Amino acid sequence: MKRKVAVLPGDGIGKEVMEGSMKVLNAVADRFGHTFEFHFARIGGAAIDQEGMPLPEETLNTCKKSDAVLLGAVGGPKWENLPGHLRPERGLLGIRKELGLFANLRPVTAFDSLIDASPLKADRIKGVDMLIVRELTGGLYFGTPSERRNNGKEVVDTLHYTRDEMERIIDQGFEAAQKRNKKLTSVDKANVLESSRMWREVVEEKALNYPDVEVEHMLVDAAAMKLVQNPAYFDVIVTENLFGDILSDEASMITGSLGMLPSASLRSDGFGMYEPVHGSAPDIEGKNIANPLAMILSSAMMLKYSFDMNEEAESIEKAVKEVLDAGYYTSDLANGSPKALGTDAMIKKVIYQLEEADATAGIMEAYA
Ligand code: IPM
Ligand code: MN
Numbered sequence: 001m002k003r004k005v006a007v008l009p010g011d012g013i014g015k016e017v018m019e020g021s022m023k024v025l026n027a028v029a030d031r032f033g034h035t036f037e038f039h040f041a042r043i044g045g046a047a048i049d050q051e052g053m054p055l056p057e058e059t060l061n062t063c064k065k066s067d068a069v070l071l072g073a074v075g076g077p078k079w080e081n082l083p084g085h086l087r088p089e090r091g092l093l094g095i096r097k098e099l100g101l102f103a104n105l106r107p108v109t110a111f112d113s114l115i116d117a118s119p120l121k122a123d124r125i126k127g128v129d130m131l132i133v134r135e136l137t138g139g140l141y142f143g144t145p146s147e148r149r150n151n152g153k154e155v156v157d158t159l160h161y162t163r164d165e166m167e168r169i170i171d172q173g174f175e176a177a178q179k180r181n182k183k184l185t186s187v188d189k190a191n192v193l194e195s196s197r198m199w200r201e202v203v204e205e206k207a208l209n210y211p212d213v214e215v216e217h218m219l220v221d222a223a224a225m226k227l228v229q230n231p232a233y234f235d236v237i238v239t240e241n242l243f244g245d246i247l248s249d250e251a252s253m254i255t256g257s258l259g260m261l262p263s264a265s266l267r268s269d270g271f272g273m274y275e276p277v278h279g280s281a282p283d284i285e286g287k288n289i290a291n292p293l294a295m296i297l298s299s300a301m302m303l304k305y306s307f308d309m310n311e312e313a314e315s316i317e318k319a320v321k322e323v324l325d326a327g328y329y330t331s332d333l334a335n336g337s338p339k340a341l342g343t344d345a346m347i348k349k350v351i352y353q354l355e356e357a358d359a360t361a362g363i364m365e366a367y368a
Contacts, residue, residue, distance in 0.1 A: 002035040003307055006066035008059065008095075011045040011088060012280025013290035013343075014072020020292030020347040021070055021299040024319075027351045028303070028312050031358045039066055043095065044074025044088035044280075054091030060098055068306040069099070069273035070299060073280035088280075097137050101265035101273055102165065103172045104134040104244065105301070108231075108251045108261065113324040117256025117333040120228060125254050130234040131176055132251060134244025135169040136265055138162075139195075141241050161195050161240070166202045168268065173238025174210040183235035184215045187223045187243055199240065220247070227251055248277055257332040259291030262298035264305050272306045274298040288342040291330040293320055296350060319353035 005025070009018040025036045041059040048054050054074070063069045074088040084090065095101075110118070110128035118125050143158035150156075170186070177184040186203045188196035200217055207215045218226070220243045226233060227247065231254050239247065252258040261277035276294030284290055300316035303309040328349050331340035341349065 001033075001307075002037065003068070004037045004039060004066040005302070006063045006069040007038045007040050008043045008063075008069065009040075009046070009072040010043050010074040010280060011076050012073055012282045012285040013278075014044075014074065014280050016285075016288070016290050016343050017276065017292040017295035018070065018072045020343070020350070021295045023347055024296050024316060024350055024354065025299055027354045028315065031315070031354065032309070032312050034309070034312070043071065043091045045076050045079045047091060048079055048082070048086065048088060054086065054088050055094040055098075060095065063095065063099060063273070068271065068302050069095075070295075070302065071095075071273055071275040072295065073276065073278065075280045076282040076285075078282075093141060095273065096265060097142065099271070099273060100137070100267045101271075102135060102137045103169055103266045103268075104132075104136040105172075105176070105264045105266065105305075106132040106134060106244075106248045106251075106261060106277055107301075108132065108248075108254055110231075110254055111256075111260075111321060111324050113321075113327070114256045114260070114329070114333060117329070119253055119256075120231070124229075125231060128231045128234075128254050130231070130251070131180065131236045132244055132248050133169065133173045133176055133236060133238040134248060135161075135165065135240045136244075137241075138165045139241035159193070159195055161198070163198065163202065166199055167206065169240075170199075170202050170206050170238055172266075173236055174206055174213055174215075176238075177213045177215075177236040178210060181235040182213050184213050185223070185234055185237045186215065186217050187220050187237055187239035187247065188217065189220050189243075190217065191219060195240070203238075223247060224250060227254075252277060257291060259294050259330065259332045260297075261294050262296075262301050264298070264301040266305060270306055272302065274302040274306075288344060289331050289340070290343045291332045292343050292347050293330070293350075296320060296347075315354060315357060316350075319350050319357065322353050323349045 009015040041062040110125045115122045140159045147158045190196040252261045258278040266272040300313040304313035
């Protein structure tokens with residue numbers, strides 16, 4: 001099967017980890033007889049340098065003409081002093097909004113072999129397997145532009161949501177819970193925010209349509225505490241944009257590193273953009289030490305959610321797990337241990353593991 005993939009490496013380590021995704025996808029293509037056609041485009045600082053804006057029209061068009069989008073990361077100190085609307089992050093927020101990618105899925109899984117890499121105690125993180133469903137195109141991030149202001153003495157950001165925007169993301173939360181362990185935690189700040197009170201109302205209404213899902217409300221401060229106290233408690237968390245941003249960084253520490261967390265940003269028709277949860281990490285750019293696994297696992301999510309290639313996606317997840325089980329790691333997972341693999345070497349290990357599985361399958365067939 002032939003698929004067009006828009007590839008937006010972005011800035012910093014985004015470029016380095018994207019290499020991993022493309023190489024792994026090519027290995028998957030060979031093994032399963034697919035073709036992935038990569039179409040490159042610029043976003044963030046890379047686009048500012050070339051075209052003077054963080055999200056050029058051409059980049060959007062490339063994405064719209066593709067079957068899915070892979071994105072590395074954006075931002076860096078070089079562009080830090082630009083006005084808000086010209087910052088690299090604006091490119092990322094713009095593309096999410098323009099493509100209508102309102103549902104951000106961030107799975108957090110504890111790998112047994114990384115249990116010592118987590119700053120949390122092993123007995124707390126064993127068996128953690130949760131999904132954070134974050135609203136991605138509303139809330140404080142996209143407050144009404146005419147109301148957003150800063151005159152030096154007074155500053156205003158507005159938190160805006162329509163009921164429809166809440167309904168569609170809450171549906172995503174319930175649907176995800178239905179496919180998993182049927183437990184949904186809706187996170188809000190209903191003791192303070194009006195928006196959270198409407199959010200709760202919508203959750204209550206929607207719950208009637210999903211009688212098999214056990215649903216509860218949790219205040220965001222309590223959820224932040226529970227995530228370190230007993231992370232295995234959670235199955236699916238559904239929450240608004242900013243809460244989801246903060247909680248997903250917090251949850252990443254369960255896996256030992258932000259460098260392990262993939263994400264999918266979806267529209268209701270299945271079109272999606274796939275990016276690691278981590279940023280462009282300019283401090284380690286060009287050093288060949290970035291962890292490519294979050295980006296590689298993001299491409300597995302692309303295969304699963306946009307291309308319905310479950311077996312292919314699982315082959316990537318399995319290869320990553322096997323490489324970790326074999327004791328390989330990158331420096332983010334090992335406090336800078338000199339024995340850690342570099343980015344390129346980690347990518348090679350994953351591909352070798354994928355090809356190994358292919359060869360084994362061939363032998364099994366020969367004997368069948
Ligand atoms: C993320 C990032 C972005 C966000 C930034 C870079 C705008 O932190 O994807 O979580 O806040 O959404
Ligand atoms: Mn974030």
